[in-house]
Amino acid sequence: MKYTSNYFTSLAHAEHQKLSAHHDYVDKRVTSLKRGIKALRHKAELLQHLKACHLDLNGDAVTIGTRDEISDEEYDLLYTNLKDLNPWRKGPFNIFGIDIDAEWRSNRKWDRLLPHLPDLAGKVIADVGSNNGYYMFRMAHHKPKLVVGFEPYLNHFFVFHMLRQFSGLTNLEMELLGVEDMGLFGPSFDVVFLMGILYHRISPLECLKEVRDSMTPGGTLIVESQAIPGDQPVALFPEERYAKVPGTYFVPTGLCLQNWMIRAGFSDVELFCSHEMNSEEQRRTEWMEFESYSDFIDPQDHTKTVEGYPAPLRVFLKGKKPA
Numbered sequence: 001m002k003y004t005s006n007y008f009t010s011l012a013h014a015e016h017q018k019l020s021a022h023h024d025y026v027d028k029r030v031t032s033l034k035r036g037i038k039a040l041r042h043k044a045e046l047l048q049h050l051k052a053c054h055l056d057l058n059g060d061a062v063t064i065g066t067r068d069e070i071s072d073e074e075y076d077l078l079y080t081n082l083k084d085l086n087p088w089r090k091g092p093f094n095i096f097g098i099d100i101d102a103e104w105r106s107n108r109k110w111d112r113l114l115p116h117l118p119d120l121a122g123k124v125i126a127d128v129g130s131n132n133g134y135y136m137f138r139m140a141h142h143k144p145k146l147v148v149g150f151e152p153y154l155n156h157f158f159v160f161h162m163l164r165q166f167s168g169l170t171n172l173e174m175e176l177l178g179v180e181d182m183g184l185f186g187p188s189f190d191v192v193f194l195m196g197i198l199y200h201r202i203s204p205l206e207c208l209k210e211v212r213d214s215m216t217p218g219g220t221l222i223v224e225s226q227a228i229p230g231d232q233p234v235a236l237f238p239e240e241r242y243a244k245v246p247g248t249y250f251v252p253t254g255l256c257l258q259n260w261m262i263r264a265g266f267s268d269v270e271l272f273c274s275h276e277m278n279s280e281e282q283r284r285t286e287w288m289e290f291e292s293y294s295d296f297i298d299p300q301d302h303t304k305t306v307e308g309y310p311a312p313l314r315v316f317l318k319g320k321k322p323a
């Protein structure tokens with residue numbers, strides 16, 4: 001399986017040499033003989049000969065292949081392999097007839113976004129924190145020129161490559177890089193999705209500026225974030241954890257996030273959706289057997305996290321990089 005390609009040579013502003021050097025490093029890393037990495041690669045490559053004839057990227061479940069495209073033996077092997085690749089955080093997927101009911105019903109987030117998106121056809125897009133690529137596959141339905149996922153975790157990287165291999169799609173790429181590395185691409189992206197990221201950044205404003213610099217003039221930024229309720233432009237800064245999640249820094253109100261975007265240099269900033277979280281959208285399933293939303297919330301008072309902070313909302317904003 002190929003994990004890197006020089007697709008970036010078609011991006012005039014990308015740092016070609018640095019990205020080539022990074023790809024050399026990735027190629028070494030994925031072929032490492034370390035036990036954990038070898039095991040992941042083995043799972044990702046076990047059934048790499050399978051190529052789906054049927055693709056449906058427009059339904060709630062990203063559907064790659066159908067049951068009748070593979071033998072009973074391949075089906076059993078694939079089922080065990082996909083199960084071994086848990087936890088499946090983002091989904092749902094249907095892979096050659098196997099339903100993967102992931103922790104998040106990510107289709108709901110996509111449905112909220114869809115009416116507010118610019119035309120994605122022919123665009124160069126970044127999906128920051130792309131996880132297993134669920135949203136990248138949904139974007140592919142809209143015929144972008146290229147979608148680059150930024151995802152620093154190797155397990156998600158391997159799962160994405162397995163799924164892309166099954167799909168045969170050639171306009172989706174994932175980089176084993178974080179949002180802090182987007183500068184390597186220069187001003188290349190017409191649309192950036194920054195979803196579920198900002199509250200994990202120690203400096204959300206710096207993060208927004210790094211993202212802005214990776215965008216083409218006139219490009220669109222879509223931000224989705226955890227938020228606290230309230231009309232004041234303030235952010236909560238938890239002592240240690242927020243909803244049991246370590247590495248959570250600033251959790252803003254919608255207005256605070258709007259101000260961050262404006263002060264990071266975006267124009268036409270608009271908050272287009274705000275909703276409460278619930279345990280139907282994020283929950284434990286047989287494909288993700290660890291704690292989930294209901295374990296993060298005070299069982300006696302659903303307006304509070306287990307730490308006693310306000311329970312999270314999710315907010316959606318968009319803005320433009322001035323032309």
Ligand SMILES: C[S@@+](CC[C@H](N)C(=O)[O-])C[C@H]1O[C@@H](n2cnc3c(N)ncnc32)[C@H](O)[C@@H]1O
Nearest residue numbers: 128129130131150151152153178179180195196
């Ligand atoms: C809360 S999840 C959000 C996933 C997806 N964007 C969504 O909205 O459902 C955060 C994702 O960002 C990834 N991530 C962690 N550190 C990152 C970084 N420095 N830059 C970009 N993504 C990162 C995580 O591995 C994870 O897949």
